[in-house]
Amino acid sequence: MRVFFLLLALCLSGCQSTPKLTKAEKIAQQQAEAVALADKASAELNDRGHRYRDITYQAYLQSLMQRLTTAEERQQYSLQLFLSSNPLVNAFAFPNGDIYIQLGLLTITDNEAELAFVLAHEIEHVLQEHGRITRTQRSKTMVSAHILDLLTFGTGLAYLPAISELSSHSKEMEFQADKAGLERWQRAGFSHPQITEVLARLNNGEVPRDDWFAYRTHPENSERVLALAPLLKPAELSPNPEGFDTEMQRIRLQATGMKLKRRLYFSALRDAAQLSSPWRELFEAEAWLGLAQYPRPAAREKAWLMDEDAEDWQAQIEAKKEQYLQQAQAHVTAVGAESPVYARSQRVRGDVERLLGNNDAARTAYQRFLTLSESPAEQAYVRTLIEKL
Numbered sequence: 001m002r003v004f005f006l007l008l009a010l011c012l013s014g015c016q017s018t019p020k021l022t023k024a025e026k027i028a029q030q031q032a033e034a035v036a037l038a039d040k041a042s043a044e045l046n047d048r049g050h051r052y053r054d055i056t057y058q059a060y061l062q063s064l065m066q067r068l069t070t071a072e073e074r075q076q077y078s079l080q081l082f083l084s085s086n087p088l089v090n091a092f093a094f095p096n097g098d099i100y101i102q103l104g105l106l107t108i109t110d111n112e113a114e115l116a117f118v119l120a121h122e123i124e125h126v127l128q129e130h131g132r133i134t135r136t137q138r139s140k141t142m143v144s145a146h147i148l149d150l151l152t153f154g155t156g157l158a159y160l161p162a163i164s165e166l167s168s169h170s171k172e173m174e175f176q177a178d179k180a181g182l183e184r185w186q187r188a189g190f191s192h193p194q195i196t197e198v199l200a201r202l203n204n205g206e207v208p209r210d211d212w213f214a215y216r217t218h219p220e221n222s223e224r225v226l227a228l229a230p231l232l233k234p235a236e237l238s239p240n241p242e243g244f245d246t247e248m249q250r251i252r253l254q255a256t257g258m259k260l261k262r263r264l265y266f267s268a269l270r271d272a273a274q275l276s277s278p279w280r281e282l283f284e285a286e287a288w289l290g291l292a293q294y295p296r297p298a299a300r301e302k303a304w305l306m307d308e309d310a311e312d313w314q315a316q317i318e319a320k321k322e323q324y325l326q327q328a329q330a331h332v333t334a335v336g337a338e339s340p341v342y343a344r345s346q347r348v349r350g351d352v353e354r355l356l357g358n359n360d361a362a363r364t365a366y367q368r369f370l371t372l373s374e375s376p377a378e379q380a381y382v383r384t385l386i387e388k389l
């Protein structure tokens with residue numbers, strides 16, 4: 001009881017003596033809160049394995065950030081760059097300076113200048129403390145339920161509300177990040193004659209509006225392009241560093257593989273088209289097979305891409321099962337016997353033929369797989385499939 005009164009007395013005297021915060025102090029306090037929340041969200045991404053560890057690529061991105069920022073900026077805002085294993089197209093920045101580039105974004109980036117522009121945009125969000133402002137102006141920039149749904153697609157992670165809270169900015173902030181980002185990018189020596197078209201490409205059209213979901217909350221293309229055009233200095237595309245394309249192919253391969261694992265077949269199909277043989281044929285076959293085998297997640301993905309009802313899509317996808325299997329068959333038979341992915345292709349081929357009702361062809365492919373595979377677990381599983389034929 002005495003302790004209670006003592007605490008109460010302390011609190012009362014404490015409360016009375018607290019001076020009213022100045023505006024600057026209030027902002028500093030809000031920034032500290034936003035940073036603390038970001039620390040938690042970022043730590044959760046790390047704990048749950050959402051940081052993609054690729055030392056080579058990480059080092060490359062780090063060097064890109066160094067070109068775009070001063071040592072003072074990096075220090076003041078503790079700027080740090082992470083790759084996220086998420087195969088969807090996105091990048092986001094936390095108020096604590098942690099910037100995440102998702103693997104999926106790299107799959108639609110054709111050159112260093114584009115990547116640097118995205119990075120410059122995210123850096124500006126951090127430096128202009130947009131996370132703090134967004135967080136304290138929730139009523140003005142409420143994230144729609146739909147966007148939240150997109151953010152939580154297929155993950156259900158607790159950190160996601162924090163990401164949306166900290167990184168879904170208002171149109172004005174996006175314009176600011178675009179403009180200041182463009183200036184920063186040009187100062188760093190980057191140029192790209194079609195950078196505004198790149199923005200448009202990222203925003204719609206060739207990329208289903210699915211993926212670039214961060215940019216769905218961004219202002220319309222035409223508005224962004226118009227706002228940036230006067231600031232753009234005419235120039236040639238700045239050259240890629242040596243080895244850029246090879247590295248990009250490698251990253252694209254990883255991201256497409258992850259999409260297939262996460263049953264994002266439509267998206268994987270689009271990515272696979274950019275890969276070189278034999279991965280291209282193998283991944284295309286796996287994606288078509290996935291569409292035939294798993295109409296439910298496929299419908300969910302399609303509905304998500306098209307902003308439509310999953311129920312409607314499921315019936316359409318199920319009706320195309322035969323066609324999908326034939327596509328898979330055509331692609332998988334294009335993988336040559338000398339190919340390093342031949343064993344894996346025979347596993348896929350077995351599944352395709354089995355689902356098409358061609359039991360003999362399925363058995364042949366599965367048996368070929370058994371002689372080539374080095375995975376006892378997969379071999380055991382394939383044996384059970386052969387028994388059921």
Ligand SMILES: [Zn+2]
Pocket residue numbers: 121125169174177218
């Ligand atoms: Zn933005």
